[in-house]
Amino acid sequence: MNSILEVNHLVGGYSRQNDVLHDISFEIKPGELVGLVGLNGAGKSTTIKHILGLLQPHSGDINLNGVGIKENMEHYRRQIAYVPETPELYEHLTLKEHLSLSAMAYGIDKSDFERRVEDLAVRFRMEKRLNWFPGQFSKGMKQKVMIMCAFLVNPSLYVVDEPFVGLDPIGIQSFLDLMIEMKEKGCGILMSTHILSTAEQYCDRFIILHDGKCVVQGKLEEIKEKYGKRHATLHDIYVAIAKGDTAWIH
Amino acid sequence: MDSLISLWQRRVRDYWTMASRYWGIIGKNSGLMFTLYVLIILGSVYYKKTLDQLPETFPVSFILTVIFGFFVIRTPIRTFVQQADVVFLLPLESQMGRYFYKSCRYSFMLQCATLIVVFVLFSPLYLKYPMHSVASYLLTLILAFFVKAWNMDCKWYEQYSENPLVLRVIRSCLTLLFFYAVLSKQSIVLVISYVIVMGLVSYFLFHRQKAGGVLHWDRLIAMENHQMMLLLRFANLFVDVPQLKGRVKSRPWLNIFLKFRKFDKVHVFRYLYFSIFLRAEDYLGIYLRLTLVGAILSFYTDHDVFALFIILSVLYLTGLQLFGIFTRPVPQALAGMYPITKTVKVKSYCSIILICLIVQGLFLSIITTISHLRISFVLLSILITMVVSVGLSYGYYYKKLIND
Numbered sequence: 001m002n003s004i005l006e007v008n009h010l011v012g013g014y015s016r017q018n019d020v021l022h023d024i025s026f027e028i029k030p031g032e033l034v035g036l037v038g039l040n041g042a043g044k045s046t047t048i049k050h051i052l053g054l055l056q057p058h059s060g061d062i063n064l065n066g067v068g069i070k071e072n073m074e075h076y077r078r079q080i081a082y083v084p085e086t087p088e089l090y091e092h093l094t095l096k097e098h099l100s101l102s103a104m105a106y107g108i109d110k111s112d113f114e115r116r117v118e119d120l121a122v123r124f125r126m127e128k129r130l131n132w133f134p135g136q137f138s139k140g141m142k143q144k145v146m147i148m149c150a151f152l153v154n155p156s157l158y159v160v161d162e163p164f165v166g167l168d169p170i171g172i173q174s175f176l177d178l179m180i181e182m183k184e185k186g187c188g189i190l191m192s193t194h195i196l197s198t199a200e201q202y203c204d205r206f207i208i209l210h211d212g213k214c215v216v217q218g219k220l221e222e223i224k225e226k227y228g229k230r231h232a233t234l235h236d237i238y239v240a241i242a243k244g245d246t247a248w249i250h
Numbered sequence: 251m252d253s254l255i256s257l258w259q260r261r262v263r264d265y266w267t268m269a270s271r272y273w274g275i276i277g278k279n280s281g282l283m284f285t286l287y288v289l290i291i292l293g294s295v296y297y298k299k300t301l302d303q304l305p306e307t308f309p310v311s312f313i314l315t316v317i318f319g320f321f322v323i324r325t326p327i328r329t330f331v332q333q334a335d336v337v338f339l340l341p342l343e344s345q346m347g348r349y350f351y352k353s354c355r356y357s358f359m360l361q362c363a364t365l366i367v368v369f370v371l372f373s374p375l376y377l378k379y380p381m382h383s384v385a386s387y388l389l390t391l392i393l394a395f396f397v398k399a400w401n402m403d404c405k406w407y408e409q410y411s412e413n414p415l416v417l418r419v420i421r422s423c424l425t426l427l428f429f430y431a432v433l434s435k436q437s438i439v440l441v442i443s444y445v446i447v448m449g450l451v452s453y454f455l456f457h458r459q460k461a462g463g464v465l466h467w468d469r470l471i472a473m474e475n476h477q478m479m480l481l482l483r484f485a486n487l488f489v490d491v492p493q494l495k496g497r498v499k500s501r502p503w504l505n506i507f508l509k510f511r512k513f514d515k516v517h518v519f520r521y522l523y524f525s526i527f528l529r530a531e532d533y534l535g536i537y538l539r540l541t542l543v544g545a546i547l548s549f550y551t552d553h554d555v556f557a558l559f560i561i562l563s564v565l566y567l568t569g570l571q572l573f574g575i576f577t578r579p580v581p582q583a584l585a586g587m588y589p590i591t592k593t594v595k596v597k598s599y600c601s602i603i604l605i606c607l608i609v610q611g612l613f614l615s616i617i618t619t620i621s622h623l624r625i626s627f628v629l630l631s632i633l634i635t636m637v638v639s640v641g642l643s644y645g646y647y648y649k650k651l652i653n654d
Contacts, residue, residue, distance in 0.1 A: 075589070077587060088581035089581060089584070090522070090525075090584065090585075092525055092529040097525070100513075100521075102588075104515060106588075106589060107514070110513040
């Protein structure tokens with residue numbers, strides 16, 4: 001099966017003089033939910049920025065369904081939906097307008113749009129707030145707007161950065177349900193998170209970053225086997241790596 | 251608490267540093283100074299004329315009561331508190347007596363300075379009447395300081411009240427009654443009895459608020475922000491004030507102009523830019539003000555060439571002001587990620603600018619034609635509108651943005 005996302009030997013960061021990421025390689029196949037975990041500053045957000053095409057790789061390449069962003073920006077971006085760590089909205093547009101612009105930009109037709117807005121608004125309990133401005137929203141509601149925009153547009157890859165912060169339990173559940181539905185449709189999802197218990201439950205594979213390097217990746221079972229303790233949780237492994245106990249990896 | 255006092259002093263200093271910087275910029279704006287001089291000279295001429303025409307029966311005491319009353323009753327307190335203080339200073343509230351006392355005293359002194367200016371401004375009106383003397387005017391001013399101090403004290407205790415409106419009404423009525431009694435030279439007994447009532451109300455009503463209520467920090471912060479905004483909003487007429495960036499007004503009555511004409515990629519940025527024009531940063535306000543000034547000027551200009559020049563200038567100035575619509579930051583995770591090429595984006599921007607300028611140019615042409623009823627003028631003004639609008643949008647801005 002062809003991969004949706006391929007990251008090959010990516011070296012990158014914010015300036016050429018200072019590499020933040022060192023030779024990172026991984027791929028995401030259709031129907032896979034991949035967890036990207038690591039401490040603050042491990043390079044998760046930088047990796048995500050490279051995948052979104054907001055940063056230029058210093059070396060290595062990133063392909064989405066076999067196409068790089070340089071070859072066709074429009075086509076590349078069309079296939080990604082992104083939920084950022086901190087919600088950013090247009091202060092002067094209503095929720096409905098946010099959704100409309102996303103749908104238009106990603107080429108969703110009008111009747112399809114109306115139907116899906118209805119569904120998303122009900123799932124996130126925002127049906128009465130479609131004509132509200134972001135100034136009236138709490139942080140969690142703003143995060144819901146970002147999630148709704150992302151799940152409106154039919155991409156092949158979802159990139160979600162710390163999606164649970166500020167969401168209420170209903171919001172978290174609806175978000176997880178949507179991710180599962182999209183997986184079943186054959187989408188790939190890359191999710192960066194610190195909520196390890198949820199990640200453990202939902203992610204098919206993990207990529208653990210530490211100091212800009214991909215220290216270990218694979219299914220949780222495989223990682224546990226490598227670590228040598230079958231009853232270890234993702235949390236134990238994560239803490240071990242963070243404390244410098246990395247001898248078992250090599 | 252010495253640290254609270256030094257915090258207060260630092261905040262006052264920071265405020266004045268910022269304010270003097272803005273005033274420096276405003277002062278250097280030669281156009282403003284010139285306008286001010288003209289206004290002051292014109293104003294004084296008309297002031298004198300109006301005074302000379304006033305009848306003997308003019309209710310001067312009443313008018314002055316209203317004017318002085320307004321400035322004495324309006325008693326905002328500059329506390330220099332900030333939103334974050336609700337977290338950091340709230341635990342220290344009981345030790346902040348000196349901090350707030352200094353704030354009240356500072357506000358009192360500044361407002362007394364304002365009162366002096368107001369009194370000077372209205373001295374010709376007061377002294378025009380033979381029963382008034384300079385001495386009685388000075389006495390009124392000194393009494394005004396005392397009433398101001400009383401108002402400041404009451405205003406502070408209003409901050410503890412659940413229902414400050416009632417207290418404000420009582421305070422206002424007493425202040426107005428007092429001023430009217432003084433200005434219309436009613437008996438000294440009446441004036442003294444007002445003073446006694448003020449003292450009693452102060453003791454039995456205002457000072458009691460503190461016992462029964464809590465200090466409403468949100469109101470203090472709102473009052474402080476309002477004061478701060480007065481300066482910033484004024485300065486914003488001349489320079490970009492960063493604190494005022496990102497202001498948005500929903501203006502729902504304009505939504506008839508803001509429709510999704512077609513549900514496709516091409517219209518995404520058109521909608522976005524047009525909605526920024528209508529709702530954000532007051533681009534619409536700038537646009538309407540420029541249009542209005544242009545319409546008045548070109549309407550009253552006799553000469554065709556001048557009128558055309560005014561239309562051209564207004565279009566050009568508007569075009570420059572609207573450039574910010576393109577450079578205004580948009581959410582990276584939304585607009586930055588849309589699968590839409592730069593060419594489409596730039597073209598959308600140019601089309602919005604073109605529409606705004608053509609509408610403005612045609613409006614100015616129509617208004618000006620009313621006073622310049624000549625077919626040659628109509629044709630020329632429409633020609634200028636078209637050339638400037640297309641030239642600025644699809645000519646200048648398109649080239650500039652596409653190569654960036």
